[in-house]
Amino acid sequence: MISLSERLGIDVEMDDLMKKYDALKDCLRKYTDEGLVVAFSGGVDSGFLLWAAEEARRQFGGNLVALTTNSASMPAHDKGDVEKFVRRTGVKHVWRDSSEVDNPDYLRNDSLRCYYCKSELFSIAKEVAVENDCKVIAYGYSASDKTDVRPGHRAALENDVVFPLAAYEFTKEEIRELMRVNGFELSDKPSSPCLSSRIMRGVEITKQELTDVDNLEDILRAGGMRIYRLRMHELNGKRFLRLETSPGEIPLAIRMKDRLVEAAKERGYEWVTLDLEGYKTGGGAV
Numbered sequence: 001m002i003s004l005s006e007r008l009g010i011d012v013e014m015d016d017l018m019k020k021y022d023a024l025k026d027c028l029r030k031y032t033d034e035g036l037v038v039a040f041s042g043g044v045d046s047g048f049l050l051w052a053a054e055e056a057r058r059q060f061g062g063n064l065v066a067l068t069t070n071s072a073s074m075p076a077h078d079k080g081d082v083e084k085f086v087r088r089t090g091v092k093h094v095w096r097d098s099s100e101v102d103n104p105d106y107l108r109n110d111s112l113r114c115y116y117c118k119s120e121l122f123s124i125a126k127e128v129a130v131e132n133d134c135k136v137i138a139y140g141y142s143a144s145d146k147t148d149v150r151p152g153h154r155a156a157l158e159n160d161v162v163f164p165l166a167a168y169e170f171t172k173e174e175i176r177e178l179m180r181v182n183g184f185e186l187s188d189k190p191s192s193p194c195l196s197s198r199i200m201r202g203v204e205i206t207k208q209e210l211t212d213v214d215n216l217e218d219i220l221r222a223g224g225m226r227i228y229r230l231r232m233h234e235l236n237g238k239r240f241l242r243l244e245t246s247p248g249e250i251p252l253a254i255r256m257k258d259r260l261v262e263a264a265k266e267r268g269y270e271w272v273t274l275d276l277e278g279y280k281t282g283g284g285a286v
Contacts, residue, residue: 014181017174017177017178020168020169020170020174021052021178023168024052024164024165024168024170025052025055025056025059026056027164027167027168028052028053028056028057028164029056029059029060029062031053031062031136031138031162031164032053032056032057032060032061032062032063032064033060033061033062034062034134034135034136035062035063035064035065035129035132035133035134035135035136036053036057036062036063036064036065036134036135036136036137036138037065037066037067037125037128037129037132037134037136037137037138038050038053038064038065038066038067038137038138038139038140039067039068039069039121039122039125039137039138039139039140039161040066040067040068040082040085040093040140041068041078041082041140041192042068042078042079042081042082042085042192043078043140043186043189043191043192044172044175044176044179044186044187044189044191045140045141045142045165045172045175046139046140047085047140047179047184047186048140048165048170048175048178048179048186049138049139049140049164049165050066050085050089050091051089051179051182051184053091053138054089054090054091063132063133063134064091064092065092065093065094065128065129065132065134066086066091066092066093066094067093067094067096067124067125067128068082068093068094068095068096069095069096069097069098069120069121069124070095070096070097070098071097071098071099071100071101072101072195072207072210072211073100073101073117073194073195073196073210074194074195075192075194075195075214075217076214076218077218077221078192081186081189084185085184085186088184094128096124096127096128098120098121098124099120100116100117100120100121101196101205101207101210103116103120106120106196106205107204107205107206108204109196109199109200109201109202109203109204109205110201110202111151111201112151113151113196113205114150114151114152115151115152115154115155117152117194117196118151118152118153118155118156119155119158119159121139121155122137122155122156122159122161123159125137125159125161126159136162137159137160137161137162138161138162138163138164139156139161139163140163140165141153141156141163141165141166142163142165142166142170142171142172142175143165143166143169143170143171144171144172144173145166146166176188190226190227195210195213195214196210197229198213198229198230198231198232199213199231199232200231200232200233200234203232203233203234209232212232212267212269213230213232215263215267216230216241216260216263216264216267217230219256219259219260219263220243220245220253220256220260223252223255223256223259224252225245225249225252225253225256226246226249227245227246227249227279228243228244228245228249228253228279229243229244229245229279230242230243230244231243231244231275232269238270239268239269239270240269240270240271240272240273241264241269241271241272241273242272242273242274242275243260243272243273243274243275244275244277244278244279244280245274245278245279246278246279247278250274250276250278253274254274257272257274260272
């Protein structure tokens with residue numbers, strides 16, 4: 001049984017979190033007064049930022065537009081999450097095609113790949129801002145992201161893009177908690193980086209490889225897996241796949257192995273391996 005002091009501690013923590021959320025909305029109120037474009041990927045962080053901005057706009061007025069870019073590097077299921085979230089919040093939303101996968105610098109897949117991707121995103125965001133009479137562009141970089149190496153953040157700085165979640169020290173855990181208590185399904189969504197992150201660093205990205213990874217991960221998702229990455233590697237000219245998942249889902253992966261291996265070989269991959277170390281961020285770089 002939770003003690004009274006523990007209950008009070010939880011209440012105090014939530015009260016502090018709500019005060020921080022109110023301060024965030026005050027900041028977003030100023031941005032929506034000027035006109036705000038929020039880059040919305042369909043993930044938790046950008047979803048939280050967009051929701052807070054829409055709450056500020058409804059309470060105080062102003063202009064808000066959500067932008068989602070679509071390309072071969074975006075997982076197909078993320079598109080459904082975008083549409084569902086937009087319907088629930090009622091925010092004004094636009095899709096735009098993104099062409100980072102036509103950029104040779106991006107396809108080279110070196111340590112600056114995310115920089116080229118975000119540069120394309122923010123270039124499109126500027127066009128959308130002009131079309132909708134908006135002065136400010138924001139994206140969902142949070143306080144938790146400060147400890148990661150994120151070349152894409154350099155593109156944000158170069159393009160004067162604001163990142164209020166980090167400015168108000170919102171961690172990913174706090175973001176998920178506020179989304180959860182307000183009944184958003186996104187609160188439990190695992191992180192979902194672009195499909196290019198599945199390709200081993202230094203291996204040139206192709207649209208076919210992105211399609212392959214998306215289709216093969218669909219098999220895992222349909223089989224009930226929640227945490228997974230299917231990494232594409234190349235060794236001596238041969239391509240193979242490495243599956244990362246949580247330790248608790250390894251038995252599920254084993255049960256799906258025949259279907260996954262068959263589908264992978266049909267697409268020209270030599271073999272599929274299971275990484276016993278489990279899921280880890282940045283695994284596509286190795």
